[in-house]
Every structure is written in structure tokens, then in C-alpha cells.
Amino acid sequence: xxxxxxxxxxxxxxxxxxxxxxxxxxxxxxxxxxxxxxxxxxxxxxxxxxxxxxxxxxxxxxxxxxxxxxxxxxxxxxxxxxxxxxxxxxxxxxxxxxxxxxxxxxxxxxxxxxxxxxxxxxxxxxxxxxxxxxxxxxxxxxxxxxxxxxxxxxxxxxxxxxxxxxxxxxxxxxxxxxxxxxxxxxxxxxxxxxxxxxxxxxxxxxxxxxxxxxxxxxxxxxxxxxxxxxxxxxxxxxxxxxxxxxxxxxxxxxxxxxxxxxxxxxxxxxxxxxxxxxxxxxxxxx
Amino acid sequence: xxxxxxxxxxxxxxxxxxxxxxxxxxxxxxxxxxxxxxxxxxxxxxxxxxxxxxxxxxxxxxxxxxxxxxxxxxxxxxxxxxxxxxxxxxxxxxxxxxxxxxxxxxxxxxxxxxxxxxxxxxxxxxxxxxxxxxxxxxxxxxxxxxxxxxxxxxxxxxxxxxxxxxxxxxxxxxxxxxxxxxxxxxxxxxxxxxxxxxxxxxxxxxxxxxxxxxxxxxxxxxxxxxxxxxxxxxxxxxxxxxxxxxxxxxxxxxxxxxxxxxxxxxxxxxxxxxxxxxxxxxxxxx
Numbered sequence: 001x002x003x004x005x006x007x008x009x010x011x012x013x014x015x016x017x018x019x020x021x022x023x024x025x026x027x028x029x030x031x032x033x034x035x036x037x038x039x040x041x042x043x044x045x046x047x048x049x050x051x052x053x054x055x056x057x058x059x060x061x062x063x064x065x066x067x068x069x070x071x072x073x074x075x076x077x078x079x080x081x082x083x084x085x086x087x088x089x090x091x092x093x094x095x096x097x098x099x100x101x102x103x104x105x106x107x108x109x110x111x112x113x114x115x116x117x118x119x120x121x122x123x124x125x126x127x128x129x130x131x132x133x134x135x136x137x138x139x140x141x142x143x144x145x146x147x148x149x150x151x152x153x154x155x156x157x158x159x160x161x162x163x164x165x166x167x168x169x170x171x172x173x174x175x176x177x178x179x180x181x182x183x184x185x186x187x188x189x190x191x192x193x194x195x196x197x198x199x200x201x202x203x204x205x206x207x208x209x210x211x212x213x214x215x216x217x218x219x220x221x222x223x224x225x226x227x228x229x230x231x232x233x234x235x236x237x238x239x240x241x242x243x244x245x246x247x248x249x250x251x252x253x254x255x256x257x258x259x260x261x262x263x264x265x266x267x268x269x270x271x272x273x274x275x276x277x278x279x280x281x282x283x284x285x286x
Numbered sequence: 287x288x289x290x291x292x293x294x295x296x297x298x299x300x301x302x303x304x305x306x307x308x309x310x311x312x313x314x315x316x317x318x319x320x321x322x323x324x325x326x327x328x329x330x331x332x333x334x335x336x337x338x339x340x341x342x343x344x345x346x347x348x349x350x351x352x353x354x355x356x357x358x359x360x361x362x363x364x365x366x367x368x369x370x371x372x373x374x375x376x377x378x379x380x381x382x383x384x385x386x387x388x389x390x391x392x393x394x395x396x397x398x399x400x401x402x403x404x405x406x407x408x409x410x411x412x413x414x415x416x417x418x419x420x421x422x423x424x425x426x427x428x429x430x431x432x433x434x435x436x437x438x439x440x441x442x443x444x445x446x447x448x449x450x451x452x453x454x455x456x457x458x459x460x461x462x463x464x465x466x467x468x469x470x471x472x473x474x475x476x477x478x479x480x481x482x483x484x485x486x487x488x489x490x491x492x493x494x495x496x497x498x499x500x501x502x503x504x505x506x507x508x509x510x511x512x513x514x515x516x517x518x519x520x521x522x523x524x525x526x527x528x529x530x531x532x533x534x535x536x537x538x539x540x541x542x543x544x545x546x547x548x549x550x551x552x553x554x555x556x557x558x559x560x561x562x563x564x565x566x567x568x569x570x571x572x
Binding site: 007011102103104105106107108109110111112129133134137138159160163164165166167 | 391
């Protein structure tokens with residue numbers, strides 16, 4: 001496995017790969033890799049000839065008062081994990097390499113970034129769309145893999161690829177959860193021990209709400225009631241709610257009646273760490 | 287020569303060309319082709335294996351009160367001219383093909399779009415950057431050719447390509463002028479006969495200012511004086527000045543002392559038609 005810091009060096013390799021008709025699989029990450037990331041990498045390995053993982057903590061997708069400085073970093077641990085999985089190249093550039101002096105281009109999507117994290121994290125999705133486009137142009141992948149925990153990001157990237165006429169298949173990979181149901185996230189590393197213990201309640205409370213809906217418990221056919229139930233139960237445990245919303249998984253439009261495409265989207269703070277998650281009603285209908 | 291309307295059809299061809307290592311030369315246009323465009327095409331023919339010209343009047347680069355509806359159209363005449371020059375493909379999509387339902391991605395450059403046409407034409411350069419990026423992704427050219435009449439656009443596209451890590455060489459082609467010195471432009475077709483006659487004065491007045499600078503006529507070492515001279519002489523002929531500015535050709539920064547990189551940028555209205563042009567002091571120093 002090769003660790004590459006320079007765009008030009010990586011481009012030389014990807015050009016050769018394209019010439020040889022190799023299928024390039026790409027997993028963009030911000031490092032501090034957990035089982036969720038590794039699931040993306042394993043899928044990439046399965047269907048690609050050559051797998052490239054990028055590790056870049058992209059400053060432009062963090063808001064002013066967000067956790068850029070505190071975002072966990074572990075390049076040595078990450079490298080070992082990726083090597084063990086047979087990754088071909090880790091692309092690990094510094095910020096100066098990605099955003100040199102006089103850099104000034106921003107990519108924005110208008111509709112898909114309305115609501116949910118888009119409304120709470122100013123500039124976040126512009127930062128995401130821009131860095132992902134740049135990485136796509138550098139890596140020129142056939143497949144790119146994204147975790148479905150960041151569901152709005154996944155829909156955004158699919159739209160970006162469609163809008164800009166790129167030939168890249170975007171593959172979403174199911175959320176990997178800890179034993180207590182907490183969605184894996186690099187930010188979980190920033191939780192205190194007690195915060196980490198509590199964080200499992202997000203999954204527990206939402207699963208309980210969905211199960212009440214499924215067993216037709218009184219009032220639980222009403223989406224407002226479901227959201228209120230989740231909110232009350234998490235708030236009393238000390239969570240600060242950023243949002244809890246019911247939306248359609250295909251287009252992220254807010255819905256009030258529940259069907260197989262409905263998803264609960266949630267963002268909460270605990271220990272000043274912001275955690276997001278989402279839950280589909282699909283399994284009830286499958 | 288093939289005229290293609292569909293993105294997918296063109297992509298099938300460009301993928302084959304890339305596989306065969308063919309050099310693709312690309313000339314993006316809005317049609318109503320004049321000698322300026324044809325000079326780009328001739329240059330493309332000279333250094334490429336395969337030449338693609340797009341004709342697309344991009345609605346998103348026109349402001350609300352601009353001349354989208356009045357922009358000249360002549361697809362039959364254009365096709366004949368391009369066929370005569372040995373162009374391989376004309377890409378002539380409709381707006382629905384380029385911006386399908388739910389389209390929502392915009393590419394913006396922050397610095398290069400400040401001043402000049404960027405300040406006067408709201409959203410214009412976002413529209414330009416976005417359509418050019420889309421066309422680049424569809425055509426996948428090795429070389430793309432732009433006229434230097436739209437000088438700010440030329441600098442913008444070079445920055446876009448650099449910022450987004452594209453492997454496309456942007457080639458700027460000198461302005462082609464009518465016999466009286468008017469820069470060729472599709473919009474010249476919208477001038478009245480008297481307007482067209484007057485329009486030649488833009489070149490005449492600015493050349494006269496530059497020549498006065500060259501021969502060290504009193505006060506003409508002063509850039510404010512040069513601009514004032516041009517403004518007065520054009521206003522008294524009935525032109526409405528949009529801007530006259532002196533900037534550095536490399537970075538478009540406003541300058542006050544003149545050297546070989548200085549350029550005069552001008553935009554004027556005549557007959558409600560907006561004409562732009564630019565003039566370099568370089569020849570004095572060459």
C-alpha cells in the first residue's frame with residue numbers, strides 16, 4: 001500500500017489505471033476510521049480492481065464554531081487498518097495541496113441542502129460538494145462509496161454527479177452500529193464515558209417509537225406524536241435536540257404520513273458532541 | 287460532421303475517443319458564429335485529432351433583464367460554417383437536456399468574478415462556470431478554446447480548471463476585429479446600421495488613447511486621464527459607458543500605473559446592445 005500526498009503523483013497513477021481499463025473504487029474519508037468506514041472499503045475491494053482511500057479533514061466543511069480542531073486524527077492506526085484490508089493507495093494530502101493560494105471555486109446544490117444538517121451547518125454542504133468533486137477529478141473513480149449515516153450527504157453526492165454529468169456510480173452502504181445500537185462515527189471518540197453510555201439511547205428510543213407505530217399503539221400513527229415521543233424521551237436523558245424530522249428517503253421532502261420510504265432523521269448534542277443518525281420505516285413494509 | 291443533441295450519445299463517442307488516445311479539441315459557443323469563433327475552430331483543428339463544437343445558448347448566464355430572447359440564432363448557417371472547417375461533431379442540446387427537472391448545482395468563483403462584468407451581470411459567471419464545467423465533463427477535451435474578447439471569462443475558466451483539478455489545457459485566442467476595428471461578437475448582429483457604424487469608434491478612441499500614452503502626450507501617463515479621455519470621447523458620440531477600467535491581465539487586479547501587463551477593459555451600450563472589448567498595452571513594450 002502506497003501513501004501519497006501529492007495530487008500530481010496520484011494523477012499519474014490514476015491515468016495509467018484508466019488507460020489499462022482498471023475499475024477504480026474510491027472511499028473518501030476524514031480518517032479516524034471505524035468499522036463503518038471499513039465496511040465501505042471492503043465493498044470497494046469486492047467490486048473494484050484498485051482501491052483508493054482518501055484521508056483529508058476538509059476544513060471548508062466545518063462551520064466557524066464547529067469541531068475542526070477537536071476532530072479525531074489517527075493516521076498511523078488508519079494506515080494499518082487500510083493496509084490489512086488490501087487497499088492500494090491512501091491519498092493523504094495537506095490543506096495547502098488541496099486549497100493552494102488563490103483557490104476560489106465553490107460548488108453548491110440548492111434544494112437538497114435545505115433542511116436537516118444543511119440548515120444547521122452553514123456552508124457545510126458547499127464544503128462537502130466541493131471537496132468531493134475535487135477528489136473525484138483527482139481519483140477518477142468508477143465507484144465511490146459513502147456511508148448512509150450521512151444520508152443527506154449521500155443524496156447530495158448522487159445529485160452532484162447527475163447534475164455535473166460525471167460517470168461515477170455512487171454506492172451507499174448501510175450504517176454500522178455498536179452493540180448498543182449507536183451509529184458508528186469518528187466523533188463518538190470525543191464522547192465522555194458517561195456520554196458514550198447515554199448515546200446508545202438514541203437508537204433505543206427511536207426503535208421503540210417505530211415499534212409502537214408498527215404495533216399500532218394509540219396515537220403512534222401520527223408523525224407529530226412519534227417525533228414528540230422521541231424528543232421527550234431523549235431530552236429527559238440530557239440530550240439537546242438539534243432536529244428530529246420525518247422525511248421521504250428518495251427526495252428528503254418532509255412527510256406527515258408514514259410509508260415505506262419514510263425516514264426519521266435526528267441530530268442531537270451530548271457532551272457538546274453532535275451526533276446524527278437515521279432510521280427507516282422500510283423494514284416494517286418489507 | 288455529426289450533429290448530436292443527446293448527452294449520452296456524445297458521451298459514448300467521447301469515451302471511445304479517449305480509449306483510442308485521441309486528442310479532443312473543444313470549442314464551446316452560443317452559436318451565431320463569426321470569424322472570431324472560426325479562428326478558435328481552426329486552431330482546434332490544427333492541434334487536435336477530433337474537434338467538437340457546442341452550440342448552446344445557456345439561459346443561466348443571462349441576467350433577468352438581459353438579451354436572452356434577442357440573442358441571435360442561426361443553427362443552419364453555423365452548421366455549414368463548421369462543416370466547411372472539418373469539425374467532427376456539433377453538440378446542440380436543448381435546455382431540458384442540460385438542466386433537467388430537479389437540476390440544482392451551481393459552480394461559483396469568488397475573486398475573479400469581482401469587478402468588470404462580474405459586478406454588472408448578476409449570476410453571469412456562475413452560469414458560465416457551471417455550463418463550462420458540465421460541457422467539459424461531457425466532452426472530456428484535452429484542449430478547450432476561448433476567445434480573449436471575453437477576457438474575464440478566460441481567466442475564470444483557467445482558474446476553474448486549476449481549482450477543480452481538471453486535466454484540460456485552456457487556450458485563449460486573440461480577438462478578431464472587423465475592418466473598422468470593432469471586436470467581432472454575435473451581439474453585433476443586434477446593432478442598427480447607425481449603431482454598427484458608431485461601434486467602430488470604441489477601437490478608434492482607445493487606440494488613440496494608447497498612442498497618446500506611447501508618444502508621451504502630456505497627462506497621458508496618468509491612467510485616470512486615459513480613462514477620462516476614452517469616456518468623454520465615447521459619451522459625446524452617444525455611447526452609454528458601463529465600465530472603463532485599467533487592470534493587470536494576469537490577475538485582473540486594478541492598476542494605476544501602466545506596464546506591459548496593463549489592459550483597458552471596456553463595456554458600453556449602444557442601441558441597447560452591450561458590447562465589451564479589451565486592449566493591451568503590451569504591444570508598446572514588446
